[in-house]
Amino acid sequence: MYTWVRCTQNIIYMLKTTKNIVLKLQCQRLRAAKDYSRYTIRFKREEIKMQAWEDHHKAKTEAEMRKLKKLCWDPKDKSPGCIA
8 A cells, every 4th residue: 555655646746747847848948939039029120220221321322323413414415424
């Protein structure tokens, strides 16, 4: 009788221990997934900022080029060329 009770207690203890280990692993996986998603979101946000910055500077450069073309246009020649 004693050995049966002791074996049952050992089995219950092993099951609880196994359950705790599984729960800890699941928590670690969830934490890792949460960290990964947080860093992925941060990376995408920085990427969007960089893209906006590049687009802004590209538009600025194109506007400056259009401005220079207007300044360098000689209406007598009907061809682009600097006046000076």
